[in-house]
Amino acid sequence: MSVIYDRVALIGLGLIAGSMAHAMRQNGLAGEIVGYARSAETRQTARDIGLCDVVYDDVTDAVKDTDLVVLAVPVGAMGQVAAEIAPFLKPGATVTDVGSVKQSVIEAVAPHIPDGVHFIPGHPLAGTEHSGPTSGFATLFRNRWWLLTPLPGSDELAVQRLTDLILAMGAKTDRMEPAHHDLVLAVTSHAPHLIAYTMVGVADHLRRVTDEEVIQYSAAGFRDFTRIAASDPTMWRDVFLHNKEATLDILGRFTEELFMLQRAIRMGDGQQLHDYFTRTRAIRRGIIEAGQDTNAPDFGRVSEGATKP
Amino acid sequence: MSVIYDRVALIGLGLIAGSMAHAMRQNGLAGEIVGYARSAETRQTARDIGLCDVVYDDVTDAVKDTDLVVLAVPVGAMGQVAAEIAPFLKPGATVTDVGSVKQSVIEAVAPHIPDGVHFIPGHPLAGTEHSGPTSGFATLFRNRWWLLTPLPGSDELAVQRLTDLILAMGAKTDRMEPAHHDLVLAVTSHAPHLIAYTMVGVADHLRRVTDEEVIQYSAAGFRDFTRIAASDPTMWRDVFLHNKEATLDILGRFTEELFMLQRAIRMGDGQQLHDYFTRTRAIRRGIIEAGQDTNAPDFGRVSEGATKP
Structure with missing residues (x-):
């Protein structure tokens, strides 16, 4: 398969982000995969196992000049992360999340997203009982649903591109109202x-x-x-x-x-x-x-x- | 494997009894497998598919001269069936059941069992969401638990023989107090x-x-x-x-x-x-x-x- 995003930043390096890293790399879907995690220990483990091409100590470095930013932190932390990265997002970039709840994530994240950046909320219905940077694997999303809840007026091309990535990782996808x-x-x-x-x-x-x-x-x-x-x-x-x-x-x-x-x-x-x-x-x-x-x-x-x- | 009981009667021809019939036949564990079901339709279906060697219209014919009688009816029907068959049980025979509850089955069945007949209550922890005479299959019990709750003073040889049958059908077994x-x-x-x-x-x-x-x-x-x-x-x-x-x-x-x-x-x-x-x-x-x-x-x-x- 061919590259869908030149540079992807994974914010939060747990089971979902880790599995995305493996799935994108295995299928050649991203030019560069970079990451960030709040915990220094998680960042070190991610570096030790080579989970991403680069793991940054500062979240703003991860999102700079990045085409797809994936918020893969607990639902309660999404707003804070969005506020931190907002000033550094590249015009034309897409921001998505993988939170299990959509309305509250949209309320917390959307106000921070600058004009010209596409925020497309999502939720992969896949997981295991394991967590952390070493728990991911490339086939986690295979045949699983990955729901998208795009906001009114979303850029259709941006939604389609994210859909292409999801399908290329082996998932099935559907669109739904957040509520x-x-x-x-x-x-x-x-x-x-x-x-x-x-x-x-x-x-x-x-x-x-x-x-x-x-x-x-x-x-x-x-x-x-x-x-x-x-x-x-x-x-x-x-x-x-x-x-x-x-x-x-x-x-x-x-x-x-x-x-x-x-x-x-x-x-x-x-x-x-x-x-x-x-x-x-x-x-x-x-x-x-x-x-x-x-x-x-x-x-x-x-x-x-x-x-x- | 070799024959463990010369003649086995299955009373009730649903998922569990049907699976026992298949498992016993496949492994040559019973000389003859006979059956009975209250519903004429179930008896006919069992005959059509050759589930047992003989399917009787009268439960007393099924248990006569039989070495192992398996009560495989709903828990609420156990007492009634035990009362009906009791006078016809062969001395030295074993009666077991496959009910999901043990104390109430023991209370309902044990008083009817004549001296010289071994009543050994049991419960295979195996099943599917399907039921009826066509739902059984030989591997249902493989690697599943089949719990026995023998009464005080049970004949150890009789319990061991039933245990041999259970193991030969592929199950694991353990003994427990009924309560x-x-x-x-x-x-x-x-x-x-x-x-x-x-x-x-x-x-x-x-x-x-x-x-x-x-x-x-x-x-x-x-x-x-x-x-x-x-x-x-x-x-x-x-x-x-x-x-x-x-x-x-x-x-x-x-x-x-x-x-x-x-x-x-x-x-x-x-x-x-x-x-x-x-x-x-x-x-x-x-x-x-x-x-x-x-x-x-x-x-x-x-x-x-x-x-x-």
Whole structure:
């Protein structure tokens, strides 16, 4: 493949930025890949492993004369970084971010972006439970969604160029309204992650059941959840604080619904439970028929956790 | 491998019994495999696909002169089936079950078992979201746990023989107290499954987010959860009604804990969130260090759902 941006600056050198560096280098998508991280230790590790062509000690040096600036820091740090780099951005450059929340990032970053620079917010739905400069790998984005939430009046050529980079790294991409993005992710990711953290916490409190038993005998979905609970605490703290309204909305609906089922168990109302489970089964089958997922017995997969109750 | 039981009767011909039939036949573990199902339609399908050597219309014919009787019906139906077959059981035979709850099955079944017949309760932790006589496959139990909860004074030779069968079908096995089994499963499977059902229900109520978006953009753990929600409604209804105390205990702890985190989000208490997530990360890492799971970045696995928030 050919070079899409002459110089790319990765601000924050964690799992996502590191994986971008590997994917861009492997596919020859950037002329030069430079980076910056706030922590001196992270910068040193990145230099030791040759993650970027240059790692700067000063963020302003990284963004100077740069065609694509990627903000890959926790959501709560985006505004501060944008303020620092704004005066040094090259006219015509593109700034994107990889934050898991879009509305609050746009509110924090957009006011700092000077005229003539394109700010195109994005969110790759890919990750592992590992973090830091050594955790990235070139195939992280392969077949994963990378959502873009361009602002009204965005330069279509700039959006297309960023789209080309995303596709060239192996991802699939789609465009969404920022508010809709935050609601969809609250349902599919943020609320489930909080539930995962909670469930691991509960299991740990039960002194009569060992952590080893929890892992060993976990159903596949829950076993994955225990892995989720090992993810970066700072990133997740910021996600919840910055997608507060949507997350609380979903959690409110969730607990109402859970209480209804919990009451049915307590009252021995088998009919209500059966009706509810029949309905969720129909929802799931509807999704399969719509071609959004396969009917293969995924829970029978070898080397994964078991799922029978 | 060699024959372990001359004649095995499978009572109930769903996913577990069907998979046992395939696994036993493939490995030559049973001289004869016979079956029974309450539904005439299920019996006919089982005959059409040749699932067993004989499928009987009367359950008593299935258990006569049989060395191993496997009760593979929903937990709520175990007692009734045990009462029906009890007078026809062969002296020296073993009766086992595959129910997801052990205490209530023991209470329902054990009183019916005549002297000289060995009742050895069991629970294979394996399954898929599919059910019925055509859903089974020979490798379902491979590398999965199959827990046994023998009663005090069980015949050790009978337990060992059943263990041999389980191992020969590719499973791993362990013994547990019935009450401990029910608590462990409430944490690792029953409560998480109810949460999965609830989360799919919540997602479906949100008219602004489509079911397709839910699947498409789901984190890996949650995507598996949507599959869980397609599991057999009758089986799950019975699990919750029959492991009521442990499930309600776990759900109570879960909602208390979730409310604490929910409140921290509402109050913007980032420190509390960060501390909590740091603790769950340590739990998870402790589990890896104890050698109970691997450190491979499982969420980066190809062809699975994404997991970054």
